[in-house]
Amino acid sequence: MSDTMQQYKCPNCAAELRFHPNRQGFVCEYCESFFTPEECKAANEQMNAHAAQIAQAQEEFSQQSQLYSCPSCGAELITDQNTAATECYYCHNPVVLKGRLSGEYRPARVIPFKVSREEAHNIFHEWCKKRWFLPRSFLSDSQLLHMQGVYVPFWVADCQIHGQMRAVCKQTRSWRSGNYEYTETKEFDVFRDASLQFKGIPADGASKIEDQLMESIEPFDYQAAVPFEMAYLSGFLSDKYDVNKSQVFPRIRNRAVNGSDQLMRASMTGYSSIRVTQSDMQVLGTRWEYMLLPVWFMTYQYAGRQYSFAINGQSGKQAGTPPLNTAKLLLVCAAVALGCTILGTIGGLILS
Ligand SMILES: [Zn+2]
Numbered sequence: 001m002s003d004t005m006q007q008y009k010c011p012n013c014a015a016e017l018r019f020h021p022n023r024q025g026f027v028c029e030y031c032e033s034f035f036t037p038e039e040c041k042a043a044n045e046q047m048n049a050h051a052a053q054i055a056q057a058q059e060e061f062s063q064q065s066q067l068y069s070c071p072s073c074g075a076e077l078i079t080d081q082n083t084a085a086t087e088c089y090y091c092h093n094p095v096v097l098k099g100r101l102s103g104e105y106r107p108a109r110v111i112p113f114k115v116s117r118e119e120a121h122n123i124f125h126e127w128c129k130k131r132w133f134l135p136r137s138f139l140s141d142s143q144l145l146h147m148q149g150v151y152v153p154f155w156v157a158d159c160q161i162h163g164q165m166r167a168v169c170k171q172t173r174s175w176r177s178g179n180y181e182y183t184e185t186k187e188f189d190v191f192r193d194a195s196l197q198f199k200g201i202p203a204d205g206a207s208k209i210e211d212q213l214m215e216s217i218e219p220f221d222y223q224a225a226v227p228f229e230m231a232y233l234s235g236f237l238s239d240k241y242d243v244n245k246s247q248v249f250p251r252i253r254n255r256a257v258n259g260s261d262q263l264m265r266a267s268m269t270g271y272s273s274i275r276v277t278q279s280d281m282q283v284l285g286t287r288w289e290y291m292l293l294p295v296w297f298m299t300y301q302y303a304g305r306q307y308s309f310a311i312n313g314q315s316g317k318q319a320g321t322p323p324l325n326t327a328k329l330l331l332v333c334a335a336v337a338l339g340c341t342i343l344g345t346i347g348g349l350i351l352s
Pocket residue numbers: 010011012013014015028029030031032033
């Protein structure tokens with residue numbers, strides 16, 4: 001390849017593509033996508049057309065953002081110029097200002113908070129009421145100060161798929177005539193060639209927040225997402241994403257490919273049996289949106305462990321692991337055990 005040749009980027013994950021001599025096309029070493037030269041050119045032209053527009057918005061974001069980092073746990077937090085971050089919402093240690101953020105971290109859209117801080121406190125108190133063995137310090141006002149409105153970074157992808165599927169399908173029909181039963185089987189060679197579009201496949205971009213905790217407070221209503229503006233960050237913090245597109249893409253691709261496969265199978269109707277002999281699903285391009293989702297987040301350190309609590313800032317749905325006050329728990333266990341022993345003794349007496 002000559003130096004003057006244009007370097008193509010992967011239409012799925014934006015990594016640089018390499019020409020593959022045997023396959024006469026371009027492959028991505030990160031996400032293993034393959035493109036013919038024509039597909040590659042068309043997708044890259046489209047990507048470049050958007051680039052200039054995006055660059056300007058990114059520059060503005062870079063001017064107005066502030067990046068803080070936590071020397072204790074390494075978390076990196078984002079906010080606007082008017083909001084001062086003081087403590088890390090993961091480990092509660094002081095954070096230090098690191099400066100501005102590069103424009104590539106500019107979110108495209110945001111789902112604004114709907115649940116206020118007061119409402120979040122009430123939800124937390126209701127949640128605590130149903131749990132018996134909570135340590136007193138967990139319920140204190142000072143613990144509540146650690147509750148922070150956080151915009152969690154999310155990747156949302158739209159995938160363009162080209163699918164081809166071949167199947168042997170059968171139609172059988174039976175009828176009776178006199179003493180004979182007849183069965184007729186027709187066999188078809190069925191072929192599908194389809195262009196499919198998947199919209200809004202989500203994957204979170206923060207490795208520090210447990211995936212399970214985030215999944216527990218889903219779903220979010222993406223219809224309510226609006227174009228990002230710096231003002232939404234005011235009074236809130238956001239997490240700098242540390243899981244990039246190439247890392248997230250295999251998860252996204254799986255969902256898009258499996259979904260396409262199902263849709264194409266479902267399109268083969270009117271047969272009594274279907275045996276798929278070939279299924280090729282190629283992701284031709286992926287449009288990414290970096291989106292922020294609203295979450296009220298709180299961690300709690302107790303007996304050498306960290307507990308996390310989260311509320312969906314849009315719907316109010318909550319999830320978390322409650323810390324157990326082992327002393328309280330042991331006391332109750334001892335009382336129950338004592339009761340059992342007494343009962344056992346009485347039972348024993350009656351039986352003998
Ligand atoms: Zn790729």
